[in-house]
Amino acid sequence: MSLVDELARSRIHFFTGKGGVGKSTVVAAAAIALAAQGKRPLIVELGHRATMSAILGAPSIGYEPREVAPGVRSMNLEPEAALREYVASRVKIPGFARFALASEPLRRFFEAAPAVNEVVTLAKLDRLEREQRGGRPKHDPILVDLDATGHALMFFELPRVFSGIARSGPLAALLDSFSALLRDERRAKLHVVTLPMELPVNETLELCEHLRPRGELSVGKVVVNRTPPAPPGDTEHPDPAERRLRERFSSRRERAAREIARLERAGLDLVLLPEVPATHDVQTRLEVLAASMEGAR
Numbered sequence: 001m002s003l004v005d006e007l008a009r010s011r012i013h014f015f016t017g018k019g020g021v022g023k024s025t026v027v028a029a030a031a032i033a034l035a036a037q038g039k040r041p042l043i044v045e046l047g048h049r050a051t052m053s054a055i056l057g058a059p060s061i062g063y064e065p066r067e068v069a070p071g072v073r074s075m076n077l078e079p080e081a082a083l084r085e086y087v088a089s090r091v092k093i094p095g096f097a098r099f100a101l102a103s104e105p106l107r108r109f110f111e112a113a114p115a116v117n118e119v120v121t122l123a124k125l126d127r128l129e130r131e132q133r134g135g136r137p138k139h140d141p142i143l144v145d146l147d148a149t150g151h152a153l154m155f156f157e158l159p160r161v162f163s164g165i166a167r168s169g170p171l172a173a174l175l176d177s178f179s180a181l182l183r184d185e186r187r188a189k190l191h192v193v194t195l196p197m198e199l200p201v202n203e204t205l206e207l208c209e210h211l212r213p214r215g216e217l218s219v220g221k222v223v224v225n226r227t228p229p230a231p232p233g234d235t236e237h238p239d240p241a242e243r244r245l246r247e248r249f250s251s252r253r254e255r256a257a258r259e260i261a262r263l264e265r266a267g268l269d270l271v272l273l274p275e276v277p278a279t280h281d282v283q284t285r286l287e288v289l290a291a292s293m294e295g296a297r
């Protein structure tokens with residue numbers, strides 16, 4: 001199944017992977033591909049390292065979802081805004097959240113609570129997943145541009161970490177609801193973005209091995225980004241410079257093929273995306289990647 005088809009099947013997708021492998025670029029291109037198929041994708045990036053507006057060439061992106069490309073909406077899930085919304089949803093006194101969070105000591109109290117950023121982020125994702133418009137999900141699917149692997153794992157461990165502490169009350173209800181979301185593969189999937197190089201592949205294999213036996217969150221695709229293209233030039237009569245260039249290309253492709261084979265041997269469901277030449281502008285790069293996500297693999 002192509003990446004776009006897989007993304008169209010579940011409601012919320014998390015993307016993780018080593019730093020700089022192209023997670024945000026892949027999320028942006030996937031949203032464009034989904035919108036082209038008539039879906040209503042929402043890109044969610046997490047507050048502190050916002051790059052989506054630069055990637056999409058859109059003006060700055062805030063907490064309220066807004067259209068950033070035809071049919072694509074995006075939001076920045078800033079923990080402070082999520083905390084305000086969370087407090088407001090729990091305490092039904094108009095203006096209380098603004099008042100409480102404007103008070104420095106109270107704010108410090110909230111921020112010192114364990115994993116408060118992650119909890120309010122989960123609460124917001126949970127709410128976004130339930131939002132409806134005209135009897136249909138308002139955002140479909142939701143693509144979450146997670147951080148590099150370590151932080152992403154902590155996120156998914158939250159329900160377990162809290163299970164001994166919060167057994168009842170609103171936090172327990174939220175964590176139960178989030179665990180149920182993660183366990184249901186029609187609703188949630190995790191995709192890992194990687195490069196066809198030794199270290200990112202090692203990390204990807206470790207992550208998938210760590211997640212697989214837990215059966216809590218299903219790993220969807222492993223996206224192998226920036227696979228090297230075929231060598232350019234005249235194959236019949238290459239001149240010496242061309243021959244050297246072709247040799248360099250070929251050895252890069254051989255190395256990439258070895259790494260891809262390691263991922264295949266681990267039985268992972270791969271999607272290969274091409275390296276897009278640096279001469280392409282950002283918009284064209286996203287379009288090339290979006291188009292290659294509709295391919296067979």
Ligand SMILES: Nc1ncnc2c1ncn2[C@@H]1O[C@H](COP(=O)(O)OP(=O)(O)OP(=O)(O)O)[C@@H](O)[C@H]1O
Nearest residue numbers: 018019020021022023024025026225226274275276
């Ligand atoms: N398929 C591709 N072809 C060419 N360049 C790419 C491709 N994918 C990503 N890039 C480039 O690689 C760089 C890193 O991409 P991106 O910011 O998406 O990575 P990231 O994994 O989100 O990084 P971070 O871990 O910092 O969030 C960017 O300059 C991006 O334009």
Ligand SMILES: [Mg+2]
Nearest residue numbers: 023024051145
């Ligand atoms: Mg990123």
